[in-house]
Amino acid sequence: xxxxxxxxxxxxxxxxQHKMWFEKAEKLFEAGRNKQSKEYIGEMLAFLxxxxxxxxxxxxxxxxxxxxxxxxxxxxxHTAFIGELEKLxxxxxxxxxxxxxxxxxxxxxxDWLTKHISNMDSKIGQFTRDMR
Ligand SMILES: [Fe+2]
Numbered sequence: 760x761x762x763x764x765x766x767x768x769x770x771x772x773x774x775x776q777h778k779m780w781f782e783k784a785e786k787l788f789e790a791g792r793n794k795q796s797k798e799y800i801g802e803m804l805a806f807l808x809x810x811x812x813x814x815x816x817x818x819x820x821x822x823x824x825x826x827x828x829x830x831x832x833x834x835x836x837h838t839a840f841i842g843e844l845e846k847l848x849x850x851x852x853x854x855x856x857x858x859x860x861x862x863x864x865x866x867x868x869x870d871w872l873t874k875h876i877s878n879m880d881s882k883i884g885q886f887t888r889d890m891r
Pocket of ligand 1: 818833837875879880
């Protein structure tokens with residue numbers, strides 16, 4: 760599932776990172792479907808994990824810079840999701856690289872991010888527009 764315009768928050772930095780995030784998730788999904796090596800998929804999962812952390816950190820910095828009132832709730836959601844991602848990586852590693860694990864994992868992370876963007880990140884964009 761690709762990034763689509765209706766997921767735009769309206770803050771270029773955040774949108775660009777979301778797009779990149781979806782691209783990476785898509786690649787991971789493809790790699791799982793094409794039954795690529797456990798090592799390769801493991802690397803991609805590690806990348807997704809570190810990219811997610813970087814993205815959340817940048818988003819949090821941005822929220823602080825505009826004194827966004829929903830910062831704490833966002834931070835909590837981000838921390839919880841990072842925990843989920845770590846669990847998935849563990850599941851993947853202990854499953855010996857199961858395709859099912861990777862496909863479920865992918866669905867879970869894409870669903871989560873899509874909901875998070877629509878429900879929470881979109882409000883950062885709204886707040887930014889209201890400031891102008
Ligand atoms: Fe967020």
